[in-house]
Amino acid sequence: MxxxxxxxxxxxxxxxxxxxxxxxxxxxxxxxxxxxxxxxxxxxxxxxxxxxxxxxxxxxxxxxxxxxxxxxxxxxxxxxxxxxxxxVQGQVERSVELTSLFEDLSQAGISATTTLLDHEVLEADEDVAARLSLPAGDPVLHIRRRRMADGVPVAVLDNHLPGEFADLLPASLEGAGLYQLLRSRGVGIRIAQQRIGARACTPDEASLLEMEPGAPVLTMERLTYDHTGRAIELGRHAYHPDRYSFSTTLVAR
Amino acid sequence: MxxxxxxxxxxxxxxxxxxxxxxxxxxxxxxxxxxxxxxxxxxxxxxxxxxxxxxxxxxxxxxxxxxxxxxxxxxxxxxxxxxxxxxVQGQVERSVELTSLFEDLSQAGISATTTLLDHEVLEADEDVAARLSLPAGDPVLHIRRRRMADGVPVAVLDNHLPGEFADLLPASLEGAGLYQLLRSRGVGIRIAQQRIGARACTPDEASLLEMEPGAPVLTMERLTYDHTGRAIELGRHAYHPDRYSFSTTLVAR
DNA sequence: GAGTGGTCTAGACCACCTC
DNA sequence: AGGTGGTCTAGACCACTCG
The missing domain is CATH 1.10.10.10 (Winged helix-like DNA-binding domain superfamily/Winged helix DNA-binding domain)
Structure with a gap:
């Protein structure tokens, strides 16, 4: 040959x-x-x-x-x-980079819009505090957003950030991706740990994503670190599985 | 500081x-x-x-x-x-490597067992042929397996391989991971493209995974290539979402 | 100014494959 | 034998951060 x-x-x-x-x-x-x-x-x-x-x-x-x-x-x-x-033989897909859903969609030429559902400062419970490497009880910003692509709901995004980000403006959160905002504050995302799973949607998610109650959602939990190795953001997301999936390319070393 | x-x-x-x-x-x-x-x-x-x-x-x-x-x-x-x-701050999970579910489980000290449900040589339909870079109609090996961990069903695995692997023995497929078998034939997995999603399970999967009909399953479609860049295997897997999830670590370059 | 990581050079030897 | 990628060396200059 x-x-x-x-x-x-x-x-x-x-x-x-x-x-x-x-x-x-x-x-x-x-x-x-x-x-x-x-x-x-x-x-x-x-x-x-x-x-x-x-x-x-x-x-x-x-x-x-x-x-x-x-x-x-x-x-x-x-x-x-x-x-x-x-x-390599065969068409190569573009692999999932360290970007946000918002940027993924924009890059694909899809108009992404965001609705801010919640924006509040809470005391971190034990779980969130541990994940963000903060003392329990410290203030954390909790935000909840719904993301639409071409007018169709795609995901419900829950995020927790350290209290110092509490001044992130609700308005700005509707116009740009979270990572984009953080980057403009000089916070560069460097590392993320992800776990991807599935479960039945909650009644809340069902109405937000326009799904039948109990229908499957794709879930992603992501913990991101900045360039100093400090935990910056804990995300818990639910995606409409007919409208989003995760692609990766793995290479053996 | x-x-x-x-x-x-x-x-x-x-x-x-x-x-x-x-x-x-x-x-x-x-x-x-x-x-x-x-x-x-x-x-x-x-x-x-x-x-x-x-x-x-x-x-x-x-x-x-x-x-x-x-x-x-x-x-x-x-x-x-x-x-x-x-x-880096915070505990680092071990990231998903280019291994099979079987090896993942074994490494975690969980006894994995496999039941072979199907083992047949088919003519490749257009979809499978295109993915494997074969002419449509070429013989392909189709296998379907159920994987259990500690006696509990975890996943249903469908795989298509080029016809030359038709001689993979059913017995050997129950005792080892697919990648392990391929490696012992001198076929080294090098690259894989994955898409991870979710959907409602089929009636078939419901009984195999011991789930309610219509309950969510986590799905993974994986196309693997060997060291020459040739397509080796197309996998379509369904996982019980309470018993398995995917973890990865992403690093910005 | 001293120390750090980021880039780049011009070689060297080796294991492996093909001819 | 000759060519390939895999590893390793001993330097060099730079941009950046800090005291």
Missing amino acids: ALEEAHWPEELFADLDRTSPLPMYSQVASRLESAIRSGVIPAGGRIESEMAIAERLQISRPTIRRAIQDLVDKGLLVRQRGIGTQV | ALEEAHWPEELFADLDRTSPLPMYSQVASRLESAIRSGVIPAGGRIESEMAIAERLQISRPTIRRAIQDLVDKGLLVRQRGIGTQV
């Missing part, structure tokens, strides 16, 4: 910029990725060897290697020692 | 072996990981700088850096330029 070696158009790496703030490995990876996603490098096709690319672009092998590794981690490429690097 | 700098016990890196087939970065990472998980390096604590570790262990900085990066990718550590590297 002959493995086709792709011949790349000259322009592919024409606009690499060594003075750009974007690292070279990132520039190389993004150009490779778009070549793969657009089919310029066909599925199953082999790409040039690390050494060849390094020499062609006049960039050191470790830098090229890092660019390729990033795409391997994304599930776009596959490497075999002694063989080479190939594009 | 004072960041405690952890002082590591002398023995932590005592048994590094340069002649081992395990790479040095992997040895360093696993020792660091166990020190973190066991609390020897406390949550929120800072670890030594890359340079310091490199000098102490007489290993080059890029190698140390890779070890640390692996733990950052796992969500155990957080780095800030100009500051240092800290352990």
Whole structure:
């Protein structure tokens, strides 16, 4: 079985910029990725060897290697020692990144709207306090929102945040994603732990999501940490399963 | 706020072996990981700088850096330029790896048993053929299994594989995980695309999982590829939501 | 200014695969 | 034998944070 070696158009790496703030490995990876996603490098096709690319672009092998590794981690490429690097067969879905539902929907070109159902400062009960690494009884902001996509209800979102975020304006919560607001306050989300499950919806959720009472909902509990490793937000979400699902790409190391 | 700098016990890196087939970065990472998980390096604590570790262990900085990066990718550590590297606050769950349910359960010390419900060679319909990158009508192996944990039904597993796997013995499918069997045939799973959702169970699933008809099930559809990027297996699974859920850790790049 | 992580270089040796 | 990716080294310069 002959493995086709792709011949790349000259322009592919024409606009690499060594003075750009974007690292070279990132520039190389993004150009490779778009070549793969657009089919310029066909599925199953082999790409040039690390050494060849390094020499062609006049960039050191470790830098090229890092660019390729990033795409391997994304599930776009596959490497075999002694063989080479190939594009994965089959269409590759875009994997779930560390973004909010709001951003997911906007990116897909769907108009997302949010209704704020609750906005209150409570004393943290033991469970919430422990998850947020706070003393029990500390003030926490609790918000509850309903998210619609193209006018159809998609999810009910419950969130708890440390008390210092109590000044998040209700109005702003209806116009933007939570992560977007946090980012504009200089809080960068870095790590999230998720648990995804299912259960029957509550009567409350049934009416908010326009479902039959007792119908299934997809649930997600997410605990997010900022760049310092501090717990920032505890989310408990319920999704209408006909209108939302989670996609991921796993790569063995 | 004072960041405690952890002082590591002398023995932590005592048994590094340069002649081992395990790479040095992997040895360093696993020792660091166990020190973190066991609390020897406390949550929120800072670890030594890359340079310091490199000098102490007489290993080059890029190698140390890779070890640390692996733990950052796992969500155990957080780095800030100009500051240092800290352990993430809060208990870190073990994230979902590219393993089968069978292995997940075994690792948790739960006795998993499997009942084979179906084992047949079919002609691939258009949908299955397209997903497996086969021509429609090609023979495919379809298997259906029920998985129990400690005597309680947990999931119903439907799988389609290319015809060449038709000789997988029914008996062996009851005694081991599918991925385990494939691995023993020299087929290594490398990449998987998953979609997780929810729906009401079918009457069939209700009786197999011992649920009320119409009760919610958690569903997972998984398409796996081997190390050459070829589609190996299409799985459609239904889980009892009170007895199973999916955990992941996401890390922003 | 000193220390940190982020990037990049130019080599080296090895295990593995194909021819 | 020659080419591939996997690992490792010993430097370098930079941006950033802190005292």
